[in-house]
Amino acid sequence: MNAFDDTESLITVRDWLRFAVSRFNEARLFFGHGSDNAFDEAAYLILHTLHLPLDRLEPFLDASLTHAESEQVRAMLERRVRERLPAAYLTREAWLAGHHFYVDERVIVPRSFIAELLQDQLAPWVEDADAVEDVLDLCTGSGCLAVLAALAFPSADVDAVDLSQDALAVAARNVADYDLDARIALIESDLFATLGGRRYDLIISNPPYVDAAAVAALPAEYRAEPALALGSGEDGLDATRKILAAAGDHLKPGGLLVVEIGHNRDALEAAYPALPFTWLDTEGGDQFVFMLRREDLLEPNASGSTTV
Missing domain, CATH: 3.40.50.150 (Vaccinia Virus protein VP39)
Structure with missing residues (x-):
């Protein structure tokens, strides 16, 4: 069974973060396009998908996701594992020297x-x-x-x-x-x-x-x-x-x-x-x-x- 098909028990941001870190480590993803570890990358993708401040994880850890939000987060995390694309290509954004830039597959991640x-x-x-x-x-x-x-x-x-x-x-x-x-x-x-x-x-x-x-x-x-x-x-x-x-x-x-x-x-x-x-x-x-x-x-x- 695909691990992403069994996520009904994941309710909060904390639940999804733990799940994402486990899946990223299990898949042996490579990090180096803005983050250097599974936790930071998972937190970034989840916060981005939920339109939450990227520098404020703690206040939202125990917040429950709606069904629609859970589906969006699941899809984002699954793409990261399945396609092995840099996170910046999934979110269409990158940060360099504190500045935000649009990116996609036509350019390297800044x-x-x-x-x-x-x-x-x-x-x-x-x-x-x-x-x-x-x-x-x-x-x-x-x-x-x-x-x-x-x-x-x-x-x-x-x-x-x-x-x-x-x-x-x-x-x-x-x-x-x-x-x-x-x-x-x-x-x-x-x-x-x-x-x-x-x-x-x-x-x-x-x-x-x-x-x-x-x-x-x-x-x-x-x-x-x-x-x-x-x-x-x-x-x-x-x-x-x-x-x-x-x-x-x-x-x-x-x-x-x-x-x-x-x-x-x-x-x-x-x-x-x-x-x-x-x-x-x-x-x-x-x-x-x-x-x-x-x-x-x-x-x-x-x-x-x-x-x-």
Whole structure:
């Protein structure tokens, strides 16, 4: 018997929460798209389905559900187990740096250490946030980092670039939700390909960076995301190499390049021994986001990779 067919005895939010945690653990679901454990994810899905505040579980634990509410919760929890989709695809929402974004299967679920850095306006590397006039967000996906950059740098216009028309359609919705259409331009491009001679004070990017071996081993929840936004060649650095090769030509004097590269720090430093990477501190550590200045990139041989 399907465990979800025998739920008549589940009456309260507490009952459904216990049931969901048991089913999620039994199914060995993978968590990593907003929560990292069965309890938090179950609580989120239940509260979202019941239209309750996401940060106030305790007052509602012993509240009884109507029959219709129970059916809605059951359907949501069963989909999570049966389809093994990230919770964000089921709820059509994600949160990043305290901001809400629309998401669906056309984009990866927002998760970036750069968001954390933008909350602090990239201090101390950016000395005057009001002086930042032009920002480029490469591989914008859902547009979340472009939105956060526009909020962090109120004087800036932001170009948000992606190769995927589908992703740009999602980004357009998020840009509109934040009423930033006048400041964020959505551009279909393979990285810098269609940008001509545009130059920026700041370029940020959370590009694909998963290596081939890791892509092959991804759990179902990650395989539900667009493959184009995850894998980047045998060592995960294909997109980053292209960015390093061209970024210097698209930065203003003193401009900054900030790129997230996952767990590839050692491989990147070995491939570019002449580049003076600055590794930025985040909640996850100093392994995931690097910064370079335009002048670093324009040094002779600086952007030449030793990797064939």
